[in-house]
Amino acid sequence: MSNISAVDGLLAQMRVAAAAAGLREPAPTAQPGKVDFSNVLKNALDGVAQAQEKSETLQKAFVMGDDKVSLSDTMIAMQKAGINFQATVQVRNKVVQAYNDIMNMQV
Secondary structure, X not given: OHHHHHHHHHHHHHHXXXXXXXXXXXXXXXXXXXXXXXXXXXXXXXXXXXXXXXXXXHXXXXXXXXXXXXXXXXXXXXXHHHHHHHHHHHXXXXXXXXXXXXXXXXX
């Protein structure tokens, strides 16, 4: 029973991480009320990639001397990208741990 609660906890953490990253819920699939895990995962990874891309773009613009880009905006974008990446790594670790727990269950 604790493995089920661990999986429920993981899903709750993923929802919180998705909400914190500003990701929208995926469009409903064939069954209303059901969320497609692959769409949620893809949206989360796309959000991380976009944050990293924005950070790199601001870094390059700042280094090239663009007056429209401030150091604070660049640093904030870098921190957001780093936090998003770390959250993704933690979610991945939890998914792997849950998978291992399920695979080690005796039937």
